[in-house]
Amino acid sequence: MNTLNRLGVTADDRAVADAVARFATGTLAPRAREIDEHGLSVTCHVPQLAELGVMGMNLPEHLGGAGVTPTAMLLSLVEISRACAATSSMIGAHYLGTDAVLIGGSPGQHARWLPRAASGEWLAGFALTEPRGGSHPADLRTRATREGEGAHYRIDGVKHFISNAKEARFLVVFAKTDPDAGARGVSAFVVETDSPGISISSPERLMGIQGAHAFEVAFDSVRVPAANRLGAEGTGFKTAMKVLDNSRLDVAATALGIAEAALADATRWMKERQIGGEPIAGKQGLQWMLADMKLRLEASWGLTLQALALRQAGQPFTLQSAMAKLHASEMAGFVADAALQIHGGYGYTREMPLERYVRDARILRIYEGSSEVQRNIIARTVLAD
Numbered sequence: 001m002n003t004l005n006r007l008g009v010t011a012d013d014r015a016v017a018d019a020v021a022r023f024a025t026g027t028l029a030p031r032a033r034e035i036d037e038h039g040l041s042v043t044c045h046v047p048q049l050a051e052l053g054v055m056g057m058n059l060p061e062h063l064g065g066a067g068v069t070p071t072a073m074l075l076s077l078v079e080i081s082r083a084c085a086a087t088s089s090m091i092g093a094h095y096l097g098t099d100a101v102l103i104g105g106s107p108g109q110h111a112r113w114l115p116r117a118a119s120g121e122w123l124a125g126f127a128l129t130e131p132r133g134g135s136h137p138a139d140l141r142t143r144a145t146r147e148g149e150g151a152h153y154r155i156d157g158v159k160h161f162i163s164n165a166k167e168a169r170f171l172v173v174f175a176k177t178d179p180d181a182g183a184r185g186v187s188a189f190v191v192e193t194d195s196p197g198i199s200i201s202s203p204e205r206l207m208g209i210q211g212a213h214a215f216e217v218a219f220d221s222v223r224v225p226a227a228n229r230l231g232a233e234g235t236g237f238k239t240a241m242k243v244l245d246n247s248r249l250d251v252a253a254t255a256l257g258i259a260e261a262a263l264a265d266a267t268r269w270m271k272e273r274q275i276g277g278e279p280i281a282g283k284q285g286l287q288w289m290l291a292d293m294k295l296r297l298e299a300s301w302g303l304t305l306q307a308l309a310l311r312q313a314g315q316p317f318t319l320q321s322a323m324a325k326l327h328a329s330e331m332a333g334f335v336a337d338a339a340l341q342i343h344g345g346y347g348y349t350r351e352m353p354l355e356r357y358v359r360d361a362r363i364l365r366i367y368e369g370s371s372e373v374q375r376n377i378i379a380r381t382v383l384a385d
């Protein structure tokens with residue numbers, strides 16, 4: 001079945017995603033193995049992705065964005081992750097940063113940072129997580145202290161697992177402006193990465209998405225103009241939560257892409273691989289595995305498209321986004337593992353992409369809110385009814 005031909009997907013959405021799929025197949029897929037093997041940065045693809053409009057797919061046309069629907073953007077990310085999940089992850093981190101400016105910022109701030117981000121000239125990142133924990137961002141330790149009669153802030157603290165940081169032109173940094181006010185004491189700032197006082201580590205050594213580099217970023221008395229604060233003081237937490245509602249669908253898209261690739265590979269293998277002169281596709285045990293893979297994949301598509309429909313209609317979709325992210329990320333782990341199993345010993349070798357799918361899918365259950373955080377969000381919504 002053509003994965004782009006689904007309920008709620010228009011011909012325009014399909015045309016956008018088809019163009020991205022051609023690029024993913026022709027350019028991303030052939031390099032995915034080398035990038036994974038050597039830990040090369042997928043930012044090498046940024047100029048071509050920008051040319052296709054991908055670096056600004058989350059932004060409106062008047063800010064240099066592609067002006068496409070969230071559905072077209074999601075389908076495009078599925079096509080990218082089918083070929084190279086690390087590339088999808090790098091783009092997702094860029095969208096986290098630019099979405100934060102779009103959601104929390106003023107028109108002047110939009111004009112200052114977003115067109116060059118959409119053009120691929122400026123890469124963005126999102127600095128929320130800290131070394132002592134990422135699940136409870138109301139409890140940040142990074143401080144932003146007003147100085148110079150309010151003209152600027154001094155930022156001190158450490159952020160961890162920040163994708164893109166080394167190559168990003170700016171990060172949206174979340175810091176406490178009122179340490180006693182919980183979530184209402186968090187503010188968001190655009191911090192340019194060449195500011196004095198910022199130090200960025202070497203890339204973390206990760207299990208998967210080897211081409212999507214993540215860093216520790218330390219802020220030592222970094223002076224940030226007050227004009228770089230997004231929204232009023234204390235609104236940063238809500239901005240972060242709204243951004244994460246969007247980005248969890250990007251994670252679902254990455255999961256769908258990996259699972260689509262793994263299912264296609266497993267199907268092809270079952271038809272081609274022979275035992276005793278017969279294709280293994282005839283084995284009922286493997287057929288049942290394939291059926292479960294397809295079933296869970298389709299359920300994830302359903303949850304993701306449901307969340308997208310609400311988002312496009314301008315309705316709240318926090319619950320639906322959490323459900324889509326949770327289901328799709330766990331599904332991708334299952335489908336990638338089952339596809340590897342179907343390939344037997346060959347699946348475990350680095351000659352085939354199955355073991356990469358397994359490693360790449362694992363992070364999806366952790367970042368942008370772990371599976372446990374998504375369950376908390378779902379449970380508290382149900383209990384509030």
Ligand SMILES: CC(C)(COP(=O)(O)OP(=O)(O)OC[C@H]1O[C@@H](n2cnc3c(N)ncnc32)[C@H](O)[C@@H]1OP(=O)(O)O)[C@@H](O)C(=O)NCCC(=O)NCCSC(=O)CCS(=O)O
Nearest residue numbers: 093134135136137138162163183238241242318367368369
């Ligand atoms: C699990 C949590 C949602 C729990 O949040 P809290 O219990 O700490 O906060 P609340 O009391 O619920 O809310 C405080 C405040 O915010 C408003 N709010 C909450 N959610 C939303 C929302 N979705 N949209 C808009 N506003 C929202 C809420 O109404 C309250 O407002 P008032 O004060 O009442 O006016 C949360 O802690 C959570 O999501 N945790 C996970 C964090 C996470 O995902 N981290 C990952 C970071 S990014 C990353 O992993 C990738 C980085 S990269 O690749 O570089």
